[in-house]
Amino acid sequence: MRAVVLERLGGPDVLAVRELPDPVPGAGEELVRVRAVGVNFLELLVRRGDYPQPPELPWVPGLEVAGETEGGRRVLGLVRTTGGGYAEAVAVEAGWLFDLPADASFEDGAAFLMAFLTAWLPLTRQAPVRHGMRLLVTAAAGAVGSAAVQVGCALGAEVVAAVGSEEKRALPLSLGASAAVTYDDVEELGQVDVVLDPVGGPLLGRCLRLLRPLGAAVAIGYAGGPWEAVQPQxxxxxxxxxxxxxxxxxxxxxxxxxxxxxxDLLRLWGQGIVRPVVGATYPLDRAAEAHAFVEERSSTGKVVLVT
Structure with missing residues (x-):
């Protein structure tokens, strides 16, 4: 099978396509013929040497796949911590395989799970959003951000959005956000009850100051740079x-x-309440271009590789 292998750290060009043996499923695993795989920011961090718990090299990236089992079942699934999804086949624990909705494409399936779980779990468990609350989503045109805008609206919140450029304002507005500004103007959004922030850097501190009393922020990433220290005071x-x-x-x-x-999320998808946003697709052998596209902050929604 063809697979994209990370053999050393560096820029996108270190991703190399190699011929590898098909994986042999272990106990409780199934072989999935990969049709599409999501590109996640953590894979860029691993490639650059910026991930705090890096895998050993060589490593096949890819934690989120959609494809078919040997029995012909159309599935989407998570490869948890091992990676291996940037390939034509991968072994996946059976408990982490789910039926792909009948009318969904494999690209849709590869764009769904990680983004929506990263939005849904914090907004229902850590900083629960309820009807009438005001939710600020940063990086709202990205994969997690576009999912969070939809989740917030589904939970009855007024969602406001912050994005990295004027051109990206249209996507969160199309998904139900009542307002969208660039990061330079985030203070113009006024007070909010909850913040979901994949950006980090100095933006998180600015967003904390927009919280109403008893509000809460959830930090989920540092695409904009390392988090600044937050004092308990x-x-x-x-x-x-x-x-x-x-x-x-x-x-x-x-x-x-x-x-x-x-x-829960698959039910919402099936009901048409939420949907994955595929921003761009690349063939598997152009994974380096896909990484560069994400790294340039040009992408919206989820970038997906197809086999």
């Missing part, structure tokens, strides 16, 4: 909270909770 003085969310660790520690959330 800020949280105590403003009567606000700060949470962190890391899906990979939660899948290890609370797998049943994550699987239950996946079923």
């Amino acid at each position: 800020l949280l105590v003085g403003r009567n606000i909270g700060l949470h962190g969310f890391y899906l990979g660790r939660l899948m290890q520690r609370e797998p049943d909770l994550v699987r239950d959330a996946t079923r």
